[in-house]
Amino acid sequence: MSDTSSFVKIGDLSRRDVLRQIALALTAAGAMSPAAAQEVHRHTQEERKQTGKYTPKFFKPQEYQTISWLAELIVPADGQSGSAVDAGAPEFIDLLCSQNEKLGHIYSGGLLWLDARMRQQHSVWFLEASQEQQVALLNELVEAERALAAKDTSFDPNFVYRQFRDYGVDTRTDLTPGVVFFDWIRKMTVDAYYTSPIGIKDLGYVGNTAVSKYEVPQDILNDAMRRSPFGPA
Numbered sequence: 001m002s003d004t005s006s007f008v009k010i011g012d013l014s015r016r017d018v019l020r021q022i023a024l025a026l027t028a029a030g031a032m033s034p035a036a037a038q039e040v041h042r043h044t045q046e047e048r049k050q051t052g053k054y055t056p057k058f059f060k061p062q063e064y065q066t067i068s069w070l071a072e073l074i075v076p077a078d079g080q081s082g083s084a085v086d087a088g089a090p091e092f093i094d095l096l097c098s099q100n101e102k103l104g105h106i107y108s109g110g111l112l113w114l115d116a117r118m119r120q121q122h123s124v125w126f127l128e129a130s131q132e133q134q135v136a137l138l139n140e141l142v143e144a145e146r147a148l149a150a151k152d153t154s155f156d157p158n159f160v161y162r163q164f165r166d167y168g169v170d171t172r173t174d175l176t177p178g179v180v181f182f183d184w185i186r187k188m189t190v191d192a193y194y195t196s197p198i199g200i201k202d203l204g205y206v207g208n209t210a211v212s213k214y215e216v217p218q219d220i221l222n223d224a225m226r227r228s229p230f231g232p233a
Contacts, residue, residue, distance in 0.1 A: 024100050026103055043095060057098035064094060067107070073138065084190075093188055093192065107185070
């Protein structure tokens with residue numbers, strides 16, 4: 001995990017503890033409320049106000065660039081509102097990963113898998129591939145997710161992340177790690193978007209009700225996916 005000593009001081013220790021609790025809840029009980037997500041946004045926004053920019057806490061530069069591009073694909077800008085990047089989704093994800101080792105494994109392992117898969121298919125890193133090649137790979141993961149769900153109704157993406165710790169997967173035959181990673185980044189990107197000022201304006205509604213688990217409502221997820229080049233999940 002990257003050094004977090006440069007984390008900007010935006011309040012007392014209790015606020016940082018709250019942030020860590022929010023992050024840990026994602027891979028523990030899976031609990032997160034819109035108010036908790038907005039607290040994460042407040043941390044990143046405060047840093048921007050104090051320093052003029054957000055500095056990644058967990059991801060290396062190329063990893064952060066990949067996360068940002070994936071967020072752009074998941075919720076692109078349209079004629080009415082900005083994209084997930086405009087809404088701060090990459091910062092949202094990075095900050096939570098910096099506070100939760102398990103969540104960090106999901107993303108660092110998933111990014112490794114994504115690059116390995118693309119290199120196997122086209123001999124380039126994911127970011128070096130054409131958008132057509134990138135979208136084709138993401139479509140492959142969406143289709144694999146549907147197939148897994150249809151074949152095994154007990155399939156739980158939150159459980160499978162453990163195999164990311166050592167990246168001990170066979171990328172020639174196993175799409176499951178990629179499916180798990182894309183499921184997480186898709187849901188967290190949409191969640192970040194719809195709890196940001198841009199997303200709240202897009203929804204036209206501000207909710208403050210806690211949810212029992214970390215899950216974007218399916219109708220909102222489907223709407224966001226329709227804005228993506230690879231279609232609804």
